[in-house]
Amino acid sequence: MPDQTYKFGEYEADLRAAELRRNGMRLKLQMQPFQVLVAFLERPNEIVTREELRRRLWPEDTFVDFDHSLNTAVAKLREVLGDSASQPRYIETIAKRGYRFLVAPAKVRNESATETSLPTATAPTTPMAALPASAGPKDHLPRASRLTSRTLFILIQLLYLIFYVSALFNLNNLMQSAQTAWRSAGYAAFIVYLVTALAGVPIRLYLIAATSLDYHLLAQKYRVLSPALFVLDLIWALSPLLIADRMGTGLALAATAALLYLPFAQRTLMKMMERRLL
Numbered sequence: 347m348p349d350q351t352y353k354f355g356e357y358e359a360d361l362r363a364a365e366l367r368r369n370g371m372r373l374k375l376q377m378q379p380f381q382v383l384v385a386f387l388e389r390p391n392e393i394v395t396r397e398e399l400r401r402r403l404w405p406e407d408t409f410v411d412f413d414h415s416l417n418t419a420v421a422k423l424r425e426v427l428g429d430s431a432s433q434p435r436y437i438e439t440i441a442k443r444g445y446r447f448l449v450a451p452a453k454v455r456n457e458s459a460t461e462t463s464l465p466t467a468t469a470p471t472t473p474m475a476a477l478p479a480s481a482g483p484k485d486h487l488p489r490a491s492r493l494t495s496r497t498l499f500i501l502i503q504l505l506y507l508i509f510y511v512s513a514l515f516n517l518n519n520l521m522q523s524a525q526t527a528w529r530s531a532g533y534a535a536f537i538v539y540l541v542t543a544l545a546g547v548p549i550r551l552y553l554i555a556a557t558s559l560d561y562h563l564l565a566q567k568y569r570v571l572s573p574a575l576f577v578l579d580l581i582w583a584l585s586p587l588l589i590a591d592r593m594g595t596g597l598a599l600a601a602t603a604a605l606l607y608l609p610f611a612q613r614t615l616m617k618m619m620e621r622r623l624l
Contacts (some may be wrong), residue, residue: 386447
């Protein structure tokens with residue numbers, strides 16, 4: 347990667363560090379939006395087609411929802427630059443073709459490139475276009491493999507599925523447990539757990555099947571389901587209280603605390619799967 351910085355307005359893009367700064371302050375920008383920015387900076391006032399960006403960001407054998415991923419990358423870049431698609435200052439959308447960067451940047455060679463030093467053996471620099479999306483400086487996700495992420499995500503869905511089936515297996519026991527745990531609100535709690543269990547079974551089966559089949563739009567579908575899933579998970583995080591009389595109050599509270607973490611664990615695992623896909 348050239349030891350070079352592009353400056354435009356109050357921004358500067360350091361190619362060597364893969365960083366975007368504003369007035370010297372580093373901005374949070376993931377690698378894919380940064381790669382898109384560099385493609386624009388290299389050809390200011392020219393149309394950069396979507397196909398050119400696809401070839402730059404993803405190899406030919408990569409299977410990805412390209413349109414959605416590129417739209418997301420450009421949207422994030424515009425957000426960081428404070429730009430607008432309707433009133434662009436930097437990035438103009440060219441309908442059905444691509445984008446045009448409206449500002450001609452100044453190229454600045456970093457001072458360190460001109461310093462004289464003793465010859466040393468250096469590792470070859472990886473071209474920027476070949477870097478995966480996960481190589482961004484602000485990526486704090488765990489480095490587990492995608493197979494591990496998918497397996498853990500499926501196991502969590504199986505756990506919830508077991509909860510639902512166990513509750514539906516004997517409705518009389520569910521009613522008695524709800525009345526014991528929630529007393530006067532027992533019947534209402536019974537209805538809530540009954541309805542959410544019935545709704546949860548097909549949702550968990552869908553997530554298990556989509557993850558097992560490596561459905562390429564799963565991350566997008568999961569974002570749509572997330573609000574409802576979050577409420578569903580919070581309701582069932584309290585389910586150990588239904589059997590507190592059998593397992594003990596302390597253990598039931600500990601299980602509830604562990605289940606309260608699962609919605610956030612699922613979201614992290616989904617981001618890890620999406621990162622590896624891109």
